[in-house]
Amino acid sequence: MERRFFLKSTSFGAGGLLISSFIGFMGCETEPVEPWEPNFFLRIMPDGTVEFSCPQSEIGQGTSTGLTQILADELGADWDKIKIQLADGSYEKFPGTQGTGGSNGIRKLWEPLRKAAAMAREMLILAASKKWDVLPVDCYAKDGFVHSTKTQLKIAFEELLSLVKDEYPSEDIAYKKESDYQYIGKSISGHKNKKIVTGSLEYSMDVTLPNMVYARIVRCPVFGGVVKHFNADAVEKMPGVIKIVQIEPIPVFENDFVGGVRSGIAVLADSSWRAIKASELLEITWDYGANASLDENAIFKEFEKNEKAVNPIDGGAFSDFPNALIEETISARYTIPYQANACMEPLNSVAFHKGYEVEVWAGTQSPQMTRERIAELTGLPLASVIIHNKFAGGGFGRRFFTDFVEEAIILSGKVRRPVKLIWTREDTISASKYHPYTVEYWSAHLGKNNTFLGFSNRGYFTRASNYPSYLYGKPIRFHESIQNSAKQLLPRASWRSVMAYPWGFGMESFMDEVAHKLGKDPLAFRLELLGEADVSSLNRNPESPYQLDARRLRKTLETASQKSGYTKTTKEGRAFGVSAIMYNYSYCAHIAEVSVNEGQLKVHKFTSVVDCGKVINPSQVKSQIEGSIVWGLTALLKGCITLKEGRVQQSNFHDYPLLRYSETPEIEVHLIASDHMPTGVGEPGVPGVAPAVLNAIHNATGIRLRDAPVLEIPSTLEAQG
Amino acid sequence: MISLHINGKYYTIEDDPATPLLWVLRDSLGLKGTKYGCGIGQCGACSVMVDGVSIRSCTLPVETVTDKTIVTIEGIGTEHKLHPVQEAWIAEDVPQCGYCQSGQIISAVSLLDQNPNPSLQDIKKAMDGNLCRCGTYNRIEKAILRVKSI
Numbered sequence: 001m002e003r004r005f006f007l008k009s010t011s012f013g014a015g016g017l018l019i020s021s022f023i024g025f026m027g028c029e030t031e032p033v034e035p036w037e038p039n040f041f042l043r044i045m046p047d048g049t050v051e052f053s054c055p056q057s058e059i060g061q062g063t064s065t066g067l068t069q070i071l072a073d074e075l076g077a078d079w080d081k082i083k084i085q086l087a088d089g090s091y092e093k094f095p096g097t098q099g100t101g102g103s104n105g106i107r108k109l110w111e112p113l114r115k116a117a118a119m120a121r122e123m124l125i126l127a128a129s130k131k132w133d134v135l136p137v138d139c140y141a142k143d144g145f146v147h148s149t150k151t152q153l154k155i156a157f158e159e160l161l162s163l164v165k166d167e168y169p170s171e172d173i174a175y176k177k178e179s180d181y182q183y184i185g186k187s188i189s190g191h192k193n194k195k196i197v198t199g200s201l202e203y204s205m206d207v208t209l210p211n212m213v214y215a216r217i218v219r220c221p222v223f224g225g226v227v228k229h230f231n232a233d234a235v236e237k238m239p240g241v242i243k244i245v246q247i248e249p250i251p252v253f254e255n256d257f258v259g260g261v262r263s264g265i266a267v268l269a270d271s272s273w274r275a276i277k278a279s280e281l282l283e284i285t286w287d288y289g290a291n292a293s294l295d296e297n298a299i300f301k302e303f304e305k306n307e308k309a310v311n312p313i314d315g316g317a318f319s320d321f322p323n324a325l326i327e328e329t330i331s332a333r334y335t336i337p338y339q340a341n342a343c344m345e346p347l348n349s350v351a352f353h354k355g356y357e358v359e360v361w362a363g364t365q366s367p368q369m370t371r372e373r374i375a376e377l378t379g380l381p382l383a384s385v386i387i388h389n390k391f392a393g394g395g396f397g398r399r400f401f402t403d404f405v406e407e408a409i410i411l412s413g414k415v416r417r418p419v420k421l422i423w424t425r426e427d428t429i430s431a432s433k434y435h436p437y438t439v440e441y442w443s444a445h446l447g448k449n450n451t452f453l454g455f456s457n458r459g460y461f462t463r464a465s466n467y468p469s470y471l472y473g474k475p476i477r478f479h480e481s482i483q484n485s486a487k488q489l490l491p492r493a494s495w496r497s498v499m500a501y502p503w504g505f506g507m508e509s510f511m512d513e514v515a516h517k518l519g520k521d522p523l524a525f526r527l528e529l530l531g532e533a534d535v536s537s538l539n540r541n542p543e544s545p546y547q548l549d550a551r552r553l554r555k556t557l558e559t560a561s562q563k564s565g566y567t568k569t570t571k572e573g574r575a576f577g578v579s580a581i582m583y584n585y586s587y588c589a590h591i592a593e594v595s596v597n598e599g600q601l602k603v604h605k606f607t608s609v610v611d612c613g614k615v616i617n618p619s620q621v622k623s624q625i626e627g628s629i630v631w632g633l634t635a636l637l638k639g640c641i642t643l644k645e646g647r648v649q650q651s652n653f654h655d656y657p658l659l660r661y662s663e664t665p666e667i668e669v670h671l672i673a674s675d676h677m678p679t680g681v682g683e684p685g686v687p688g689v690a691p692a693v694l695n696a697i698h699n700a701t702g703i704r705l706r707d708a709p710v711l712e713i714p715s716t717l718e719a720q721g
Numbered sequence: 722m723i724s725l726h727i728n729g730k731y732y733t734i735e736d737d738p739a740t741p742l743l744w745v746l747r748d749s750l751g752l753k754g755t756k757y758g759c760g761i762g763q764c765g766a767c768s769v770m771v772d773g774v775s776i777r778s779c780t781l782p783v784e785t786v787t788d789k790t791i792v793t794i795e796g797i798g799t800e801h802k803l804h805p806v807q808e809a810w811i812a813e814d815v816p817q818c819g820y821c822q823s824g825q826i827i828s829a830v831s832l833l834d835q836n837p838n839p840s841l842q843d844i845k846k847a848m849d850g851n852l853c854r855c856g857t858y859n860r861i862e863k864a865i866l867r868v869k870s871i
Contacts, residue, residue: 190816198794198798199823200800343854345756391818393756393821396854422757424760623817629856
C-alpha cells in the first residue's frame, strides 16, 4: 500500500506546503518557540496542540471527524490534542476541495490530506533523528511523539518545533501502513459530540458580536414578485426597532440559483424576538408578477406536452438497439413534488460590512463561492472578504446557496454594524429555494419472445452527459431533458442527493415494473443485469483510482438479500421491496419490509448494504445511511411543497411534517469490506429509499404507486393509472 | 424587571414579559444551548425543563415561569462533568448536525427523572415530540436504553 511521490513536484494540490514558513529560520536557541505550520491543513502549537484547519464544511455529515482520523493517523498525532477548526473560505489555500456537496469530502481530501500530514510527519522525524544522531528510518511518529526504535527514546512534537523549521521534507515519503492505523477504520464518536450534548457547540445562529443588531426579512411570497409600497409607521415606533430596510431583488441566473435575493422589507431590532414580532406588523403591498397565476399543475401539463417531442441524444455508455427489433414497449411516468430542505437550524448568518472589509460568520457549504459572490456584490477585492465557516445545523444542499449571506451583507451595509439575519421557520419553508418538481418518463423495449432490449429515459435532467449512474447491462437511450418553466416558478436548491433522487426514484421503480412484466423476481432480475454489465466506457479517465464497477453494486444487493432474508412473496405479513443505486462511486442497496392493512402502511425495517470503499469510520457511515432512510421516508410519506397562485402553501412543521421517531423503522446497515479508495456516504443512501418502499407496497398489495408523496394507500387497483 | 431561576442561579431581566423564554435565554442571558427550530412548539429544539418537565420554550411567555425552576441544557452537565444521558449520547455516537440534540437530551433526562425504567412505548411517547432532520432517532432510542440499563 505504500505510495511514493516526489516532493519536488510543484503541484501539491490542496494544502500545498508553505515553504516560506520554514525557510531561512535558522533555529536560534534563544528564539521563542513559535507554532509550526508546515502546510495549510495543520499547525502544531508550542503546547502540543495540533490545529487542523478543515476545508470541508460540517453540516452533520461527519466528514470533519473522518478527515481528522485520516490526519491523526498519517501524522502520528494524539487524538486528544487535535483541535478542529473549519477553514475560512479560501480558494488560494484549498483549490477545488472546499465546497461541500456531492458526498465528495472524503473522496477529494483522502489524497491531499494524507500527503500534507505525511510530509509534516517526515520532517518531524528528520528533526528528531538529527537530534538523536540516528537514522530517520529507525524512527516513527505515534501519539504525538517521534519514537526511536533503536534507542527507545521519544520526543514530543512540540519539543521539535524549533528544530523542524530547519528541515526540508525528504524527496520521497511513504504513507503509513494500514496495519499501523490507530484511528482510520474505527468507530470514533464524532469530535464535536461533547460540545453538542452540553449545548456549547457554536452555530452561526449563536454568534454574538459587540454592537450587533438582529434582522428578519419579510420576502415576497411569490417568487419574482416585488414590493409595490409599504407602511412601516407602526413598526418603527415599536420598542427595540432600529431600522426598516427595503431589500431590492437580486435576480438569480437561469442556470445558477446559487445567489439572488428576493424583494422584501427587513426589520432591524435589538433582539431576535423584537425583529420577528415587528416584521409581522409590516403592511406591504406586493406586485406579485408573472408567477401569481401558476401552480405545479401548470408545470405538469407543460411536461406532458413537451414529453411528446422526443429527441434521442448520445447514450454515452451503451450501444443502442435498432427500432426494427422492438415488438412491444411498456412505459411509466413518475412524479416528485417540490421539497424543502428544512434544516433544523433555520438559515441565518452574521455579517459585518465595515466599508473597507466584510466579515461573515455562516454555516455554509460553499465558503469559497460565498466569498466570490460577496466580493461581486460589494465591489470589494476577494482579500477583503472573510468568510468564517461555522458548524451548521443541517445543510443537505441548501447551505450551498448564498442568498442568506447576501441579505445580511446588504443590511449590514446599511447600518455599518454587525447584523444577525434570522430566517424564521416559516421563511425556510415558504420563501426559500427548493428541490424542483420533476417528472420522469421511463420505457422498456421488448423484442420477439419477450426478450428485453433496453430502456429509454426522459426527464428533467439530461443524464447521458452528466450523470453516469446507470450500471445495468442493457442499452439505455437518453433523451434531451424536458424543457419547462418549473425553474422560473420557484428557485432551485440542491437537496440531499439532488438529481439522483428523481432519477433513482424512476429507475428503481421501473426496474421492478419490467421484472414483473418479464415474470422475473425483481432482485434476481437486477442481479442478472448487473452481472452482465460492462460499464468500462463510463470510466472516462482510466488513470483515475475511482472506476465504476457494476459488480460492486451487485455485491451490495446480494448481501442485502442474504442479510434481510428477502423473498419475493410476503413473509409473516411483510412484503419486501428492493433498490440498488450507485452515487459518486459509492454503492448502496436497500431492502424495505412493509405491511399494508386497511390502507395503513407500516414500514417495519430497512436492511441496507453500502460499499463506500475503505471505511474511515463505520459508526459515522452507518449514521449517514440511517439518516438517509429517515430523509427518504420523509420525502415519500410526509412533506411536500405545493403552490397555489404562485405561493407556497406550507409554512412550518405542522403542514410540512418530518418523519418522527415513532414512525422510524428498524434499520440495519451492513458495510462491505473493501480496499477501494474511500468514497462518500451523505447522499448515496437517499435515492433508493422511496423505490424500495414503493416496490414493497406493490408486492404487498399489487398496487403500483408512481407519484410522491404517498399519503395514503388506495384501496383499489385504479391507482395504477 | 423579571427574575428567573435557571440552572440553580437567579437572573433578573428587563425583557417584555410576553417574550418567549427561548429568546430571553438566548439573546438576554447568553444561554444559547437552547435552540430556535420552529417557534410554534412543533419540533422540540427549544425544550427546557420547567419544574422537571420538558416544555417548549419558544411558545412560553417568560412572565409565566418567574416562580418556576428552569433547567436548560447548560444545567444538565458540563464537558468535564457529563450527565449519564450525555455520556450515553456520546457512546452511541448519536448527534449528526447536533442542532436538535439539546432538546432531545432535555426530553430524555426529563423522562428518566420521572421514570427510571421506561418501556419502549414510554420512550416513544416521551420522545416523539422532538424532531430530528438528520434522522438520529434509532440511536437516541439506543442511548436511552443504555442509560436505563446502567
